[in-house]
Amino acid sequence: xxxxxxxxxxxxxxxxxxxxxxxxxxxxxxxxxxxxxxxxxxxxxxxxxxxxxxxxxxxxxxxxxxxxxxxxxxxxxxxxxxxxxxxxxxxxxxxxxxxxxxxxxxxxxxxxxxxxxxxxxxxxxxxxxxxxxxxxxxxxxxxxxxxxxxxxxxxxxxxxxxxxxxxxx
Amino acid sequence: xxxxxxxxxxxxxxxxxxxxxxxxxxxxxxxxxxxxxxxxxxxxxxxxxxxxxxxxxxxxxxxxxxxxxxxxxxxxxxxxxxxxxxxxxxxxxxxxxxxxxxxxxxxxxxxxxxxxxxxxxxxxxxxxxxxxxxxxxxxxxxxxxxxxxxxxxxxxxxxxxxxxxxxxxxxxxxxxxxxxxxxxxxxxxxxxxxxxxxxxxxxxxxxxxxxxxxxxxxxxxxxxxxxxxxxxxxxxxxxxxxxxxxxxxxxxxxxxxxxxxxxxxxxxxxxxxxx
Numbered sequence: 001x002x003x004x005x006x007x008x009x010x011x012x013x014x015x016x017x018x019x020x021x022x023x024x025x026x027x028x029x030x031x032x033x034x035x036x037x038x039x040x041x042x043x044x045x046x047x048x049x050x051x052x053x054x055x056x057x058x059x060x061x062x063x064x065x066x067x068x069x070x071x072x073x074x075x076x077x078x079x080x081x082x083x084x085x086x087x088x089x090x091x092x093x094x095x096x097x098x099x100x101x102x103x104x105x106x107x108x109x110x111x112x113x114x115x116x117x118x119x120x121x122x123x124x125x126x127x128x129x130x131x132x133x134x135x136x137x138x139x140x141x142x143x144x145x146x147x148x149x150x151x152x153x154x155x156x157x158x159x160x161x162x163x164x165x166x167x168x169x
Numbered sequence: 170x171x172x173x174x175x176x177x178x179x180x181x182x183x184x185x186x187x188x189x190x191x192x193x194x195x196x197x198x199x200x201x202x203x204x205x206x207x208x209x210x211x212x213x214x215x216x217x218x219x220x221x222x223x224x225x226x227x228x229x230x231x232x233x234x235x236x237x238x239x240x241x242x243x244x245x246x247x248x249x250x251x252x253x254x255x256x257x258x259x260x261x262x263x264x265x266x267x268x269x270x271x272x273x274x275x276x277x278x279x280x281x282x283x284x285x286x287x288x289x290x291x292x293x294x295x296x297x298x299x300x301x302x303x304x305x306x307x308x309x310x311x312x313x314x315x316x317x318x319x320x321x322x323x324x325x326x327x328x329x330x331x332x333x334x335x336x337x338x339x340x341x342x343x344x345x346x347x348x349x350x351x352x353x354x355x356x357x358x359x360x361x362x363x364x365x366x367x368x369x370x371x372x373x374x375x376x377x378x379x380x381x382x383x384x385x386x387x388x389x390x391x392x393x394x395x396x397x398x399x400x401x402x403x404x405x406x407x408x409x410x411x412x413x414x415x416x417x418x419x420x421x422x423x424x425x426x427x428x429x430x431x432x433x434x435x436x437x438x439x440x441x442x443x444x
Contacts, residue, residue, distance in 0.1 A: 004177040030171070030211070069203055073179075139272055140271075
């Protein structure tokens with residue numbers, strides 16, 4: 001790749017939620033801004049913008065990542081999943097999303113997209129977490145409404161449901 | 170909270186990184202996982218002319234055992250080292266300390282060498298490197314050299330790396346038979362930077378304790394095999410010599426008290442592990 005100059009926009013091509021997408025970004029553009037303003041995917045929220053709050057967490061190349069701690073140019077050629085890709089079809093929630101609704105795991109909803117993207121990844125890799133594991137993992141997210149207990153309940157319920165669906169309950 | 174303008178280069182080879190660093194010197198920043206550099210860019214505390222992304226260099230993404238050390242390449246992410254199956258056997262202190270580095274959501278991207286490069290005095294990996302007396306492998310057009318941790322960290326967020334050098338790898342000494350290793354940290358919340366962190370090694374002929382979060386850099390001291398009040402006195406002297414600072418998070422007195430208490434319990438834990 002040649003040197004991308006600071007004062008020009010450059011073509012960024014990547015896969016988002018299974019679809020090829022493209023946009024333009026200066027080298028300094030954060031991935032959060034590229035997602036929201038470049039691709040119009042406003043489900044990813046921007047909170048502290050320095051990696052503390054976790055609201056902008058997405059999945060990049062199959063790991064959870066703070067989108068505010070990545071540059072759009074770094075994601076060129078990458079594979080992204082955002083909260084827009086969680087629901088299996090319009091009007092239907094994923095198991096994890098439905099558990100969040102059932103357990104009142106969100107109030108204002110600002111932190112929710114990031115927490116969902118983190119937990120979606122975590123439950124795929126740790127199908128039988130205990131509460132301590134989840135607390136440790138959720139320490140990477142700030143929620144100022146719920147007090148976290150309903151989020152833990154939703155995550156445990158979703159884990160159980162996913163295990164049942166896969167037949168190892 | 171938006172970075173100032175910079176050029177971006179996705180490096181294709183280590184030689185290209187060396188050439189760019191030789192040409193741009195202090196105006197270039199090496200970008201690895203970006204978990205510290207990107208916020209520094211956003212806050213405009215770092216304003217490089219060019220950012221050199223090294224994460225597509227597969228030759229830097231290796232963990233290897235040498236005779237004496239675990240060699241961790243510049244593109245190895247913290248989560249990858251934590252998941253390395255040999256880790257707890259080869260160096261238990263790293264296995265104990267890595268879960269304290271940021272959160273799972275930042276370890277997925279942050280690199281081991283990046284944390285060493287930024288040299289935050291409260292960060293865990295520089296502390297472990299200091300406790301174990303590891304080495305940093307630097308390379309540039311002029312050649313390659315290895316610098317001991319005690320010489321590498323030379324002040325607050327300052328290192329002996331020259332502007333034209335890349336941290337190509339870091340070396341953590343492998344576990345030595347008959348030695349016990351322990352790590353402990355005190356912070357307000359899990360994932361915060363440490364107010365005080367301690368790393369201890371217990372051997373047959375003595376103890377080594379390293380402390381982070383207190384002085385302007387992680388600092389280690391070797392003690393004879395002391396016990397009881399003699400050990401308390403030695404820890405008191407160490408705490409006094411560290412020139413603790415007061416800040417928003419804790420007073421200097423509080424930090425010294427933590428060095429004595431946490432230092433003592435970390436040494437006890439290292440001894441337990443040795444037994």
